Amino acid sequence: MSGFQMPKPVLAIEGLTVSFDGFKAVDDLNLYLDRNEVRVVIGPNGAGKTTVLDLICGKTRATGGSIQFDGRELTKMKEFDIVRAGVGRKFQNPSIYENLSVFENLEMSYPAGRKVFGALFFKRSAEVIARVEEIAAEIGLTGQLYSEAGLLSHGQKQWLEIGMLLMQDPELLMLDEPVAGMSVSERAQTAELLKRISQGRSVLVIEHDMEFVKSIAHKVTVLHQGKVLAEGSMEAVQSNPKVIEVYLGH
Structure with missing residues (x-):
């Protein structure tokens, strides 16, 4: 078996630390995410969960440590370069264009429209239309493609x-x-959607709804005070005495 090598994680976070006025929101964190993995991060409020996402996407700068994505160091990169490198992030509140149709919302997100002048000379090519229709089917909104996005239900948004x-x-x-x-x-x-979209990509989710976590997670990481408290299957994490004490017991 000497020739066998473990596949490299798509995301390798090592020694990640960020301090806000002396308070360590994330404290010497190590986290490894594999390809095609759905990882869910749970933990009490103030555990540093959203801060970790902020650090990965470049919204917040690390005070120490490294974030390697596909072998590239993200801590030195600008936010838009991190997006171009292949990292996408959805915030808690949906930021869609309510007065545009579902089709137009998707079309605007097509990468060609992102480049300088790209948006001005954007052509609704057959390729773009095909991509929009493909994604609409994947997210279950084919029937709403020409509806105004503001009319969608909360979940559909x-x-x-x-x-x-x-x-x-x-x-x-x-x-x-x-x-x-x-x-x-x-x-x-949404659980079904996440299972579909994790084919061929990795998904990192922050969530409080334990039933939902159970239905999607390949692996669960529990954060507490900016550190990893426990990691493993949902069953292992749920029965971990430390996790019950600081999080699930409340």
């Missing part, structure tokens, strides 16, 4: 925003509490 990220075909997709405020059926549909 969240799916549209995920679709807008998928238009750019990211290798790593990060979602912050994607099912907050959703109905039971929308949550189930």
Whole structure:
């Protein structure tokens, strides 16, 4: 077996630290994410979960440590370069263009429209239309393509925003509490959606809804005070005494 090499993680976070006025929001964190993996990060409020996403996408700068994505060091890169490198992120509140149609929202996210002047000379080519239709089918909004985005339900707006990220075909997709405020059926549909879109890409999710976590996670990481408290399958994490004490017991 000497010739066998473990596949490299798509994301390798090592010794990651960020301090805000002396308070360590993330403290010497190590996290490794594999290709095609759905990883869910859980933990009490103030554990540093959203800060980790901010650090990965370049919104916040690390005080120490490294974030390697596909062998590239992200801590030195600008936010838009990180997006171009293949990292997509969805924030808690959907940021869609409410007065545009679902089609137009997706079309605007097509990478060609992102370059300088690209948006001005953007042609609705057959390639763009095909991509929009493909993504609409993937997020379950084919029937709403020509509806105004503002008329969608809360859950559908969240799916549209995920679709807008998928238009750019990211290798790593990060979602912050994607099912907050959703109905039971929308949550189930979102779980199915995440299973579909993790084929060929890695997904990193922050979530509080334990039933949802159970239905999607390949692996769960529990953060507490900016450090990894526990990591493993949902079953292992749920029965971990430390996790029960600081998080699940409340």
